[in-house]
Amino acid sequence: MEKTTITKRNIADDVIALCPGKTLDNSNAHDMVDAIVRAEQSGYRFIVVDMAGLEFLSSAGVGSILSTVELLREKGGDIVLCNVPTSVFHVLEVLDLSEYLTIRTTEEDAVAACNG
């Protein structure tokens, strides 16, 4: 698969959106971890991962979220997933992660979740 770039979009003072594009796999999972850690170090407490258009999520992609979510939660923040395609949600559900991870339908809902 072609490596897709993680794009960033500032939403609010402490909320940033990251979009992995078509794939979140071994080719760009490390970039996602980097982007999340850098955002946290820059003062963002909440990271919205916009999965619109995501066609494939590998274990490395799952790992990029799992390995960083507690980092945010320890500081009162979170990673909020939105626009999660049905097939990706299905996999997260089977991995018992659909309730552990914060998932919202739309970006608007995700931002609302960040605001409590």
Add this chain to the structure above:
Amino acid sequence: MLTETNSSRSIRIPQDLSDGEVRAFLANVDRVLDNRPPGIVLECVALEQVVSSHINLLWQAYLACKESGTGIKLKNASPGLVRILRVLDLYDFFIEGTGTSKIRLADYVPEEVTARSDSFRCDFPATAEAVDDALTGFLAFLDKLGLPEILKFELRTVFYETAMNIVDHSGLTSDCTIGFEARSNPMKIDLVFRDQGKPFDLSRGKVDFDFKAAARRGQKRGFGIAMIRRLTNEVAYERMAKDTNVLTLTRNWGI
């Protein structure tokens, strides 16, 4: 209507909640429990629409199993049923709370899968780029089979995770080759990988790997094998002649 499947420990939950069906279901539960099985499976494939009486029926079966010290598990539970059980905080009783294995993705059998007998073969170098190319060919094969999108997504994941695991951990160099064959029939699909790298028995991976606990530990790697195990029904490993590893991953289409 028959309420028992062809397995003596698997009992079908009826959609029809007439007194006769309910009595027959509960009698089946009692009869199966009389044989002291380690666990029973409640087959939910007939449940097209779930109402509170179905949940009551599930609960009665759970209580009977609890009393006899037997585990209970649901099979072919629709996402809707799982959602209802979760909302009612009952999900863990059937999935995790009684010592039986958790429901895996492989337990969600898509509706009306009618894959035909066909096969696909390719050999590819042990590199990430070559895995991508081989994946493209495999996806074209899955398209030919006419599978539901969600099932294609599962098989794509199994292929990718297995192939990348071999590339990353077998010690093979880029001039080495990985052999792959997919064989489908109306019952199942087998994905067979052959390589001559370090022996590794993927079938030892845990089906019940706790992803949440891994997250709390900040674990960064090691999710792939657990995903493969949850997405397949069987994993078999053999070390053949000429130091060849043969890994066969099976995904059943139906019961």
